[in-house]
Amino acid sequence: MRIALVTSPGSVEIRETPRPEIGEDDVLVRIAACGLCTMEAKLYTGAMPVYPVAAGHEVSGRIEQVGARAAALEDAPAVGDLVTVDLLTRCGTCRHCRSGNSAICASPQGSLLPDGSISMGAGLAEYVRVPAAHAWPVGDADPLHAAMGEPLACVVHSFRRGSFQPGDRVAVIGGGFMGRLHLLLGKHHQARSVTVIETDGTRRTAALAAGADHAVTPEEIDELPKADVVFVTIASREAIAAGFRAAADGARLVLFGGSHDTPDAVLPGYEVHRRQLTVTGSYSQEPADWRAAAALLRGGTLADRLAPLVTSRHELADVDKALTESSGSPVFRVFVEPR
Numbered sequence: 127m128r129i130a131l132v133t134s135p136g137s138v139e140i141r142e143t144p145r146p147e148i149g150e151d152d153v154l155v156r157i158a159a160c161g162l163c164t165m166e167a168k169l170y171t172g173a174m175p176v177y178p179v180a181a182g183h184e185v186s187g188r189i190e191q192v193g194a195r196a197a198a199l200e201d202a203p204a205v206g207d208l209v210t211v212d213l214l215t216r217c218g219t220c221r222h223c224r225s226g227n228s229a230i231c232a233s234p235q236g237s238l239l240p241d242g243s244i245s246m247g248a249g250l251a252e253y254v255r256v257p258a259a260h261a262w263p264v265g266d267a268d269p270l271h272a273a274m275g276e277p278l279a280c281v282v283h284s285f286r287r288g289s290f291q292p293g294d295r296v297a298v299i300g301g302g303f304m305g306r307l308h309l310l311l312g313k314h315h316q317a318r319s320v321t322v323i324e325t326d327g328t329r330r331t332a333a334l335a336a337g338a339d340h341a342v343t344p345e346e347i348d349e350l351p352k353a354d355v356v357f358v359t360i361a362s363r364e365a366i367a368a369g370f371r372a373a374a375d376g377a378r379l380v381l382f383g384g385s386h387d388t389p390d391a392v393l394p395g396y397e398v399h400r401r402q403l404t405v406t407g408s409y410s411q412e413p414a415d416w417r418a419a420a421a422l423l424r425g426g427t428l429a430d431r432l433a434p435l436v437t438s439r440h441e442l443a444d445v446d447k448a449l450t451e452s453s454g455s456p457v458f459r460v461f462v463e464p465r
């Protein structure tokens with residue numbers, strides 16, 4: 127089979143490699159689509175210099191083979207099922223995993239492929255092997271939408287972290303891909319209103335077209351009702367400060383966007399105290415989030431809202447073009463479809 131490996135900043139190679147052999151608890155997935163997210167952009171631009179690396183962690187595909195022990199399990203994926211695939215590794219035994227908080231698993235993600243390359247998903251390939259428990263059937267969803275299962279699960283997780291309830295007023299800082307997923311989930315789950323706060327006019331217009339009740343600049347925050355839950359999807363001090371300004375008394379602020387180089391922000395201690403604000407973080411996702419994301423995809427209820435987030439589609443042979451496009455702004459999701 128073919129697999130794409132990023133070998134140094136700006137270079138990606140397609141190599142021939144044997145199809146993965148599955149174990150008794152695994153399934154083999156023939157990949158339909160792989161979305162490119164900021165992690166792939168960082169690997170490709172050199173911001174995260176880990177080489178050679180098999181990138182691609184937002185994957186959908188069809189089950190080609192099911193291990194014997196997996197096939198005997200209740201609700202096991204079956205040959206031919208379209209699935210959204212959880213490619214992150216969690217140890218399952220650390221105290222966080224054991225307490226149901228596997229998003230903060232203590233064991234590092236990633237593993238080595240047989241040729242010594244580092245796997246950060248290895249989804250830019252024709253096939254991938256995963257434990258059956260990591261393949262989530264999504265019925266007859268659009269395979270491109272199914273490839274958004276991972277980011278969608280992250281946003282389901284974010285809503286859980288923010289203790290979102292129907293009827294809450296929601297503010298989303300940032301109208302990029304992750305901001306848009308927060309918008310669509312808020313609308314789907316009957317938020318009283320969803321406001322998108324975004325500096326870029328094109329993205330504000332797009333957010334309104336996608337159903338945002340308001341789309342405003344950070345300077346306009348004070349003109350709107352304050353939010354019960356604020357999702358900060360951008361990793362900057364300004365975005366966090368905007369989040370505090372958008373928050374109602376008693377609100378929950380979820381710091382969703384972030385990377386290791388996010389500058390520290392000063393916590394407004396008195397405000398947190400006097401206004402009883404809850405500040406929390408949201409990172410990655412957990413099986414319960416995948417379950418909800420798969421259900422949302424399976425029903426097709428989000429299809430109309432997900433469709434505008436497909437920026438472009440490329441064949442595996444053009445993975446370099448796809449990576450170049452997704453490393454430049456502004457895109458929502460660029461997809462690679464191995465065929």
Ligand SMILES: [Zn+2]
Nearest residue numbers: 163184276277
């Ligand atoms: Zn991702």
Ligand SMILES: [Zn+2]
Nearest residue numbers: 217220223231
């Ligand atoms: Zn763990």
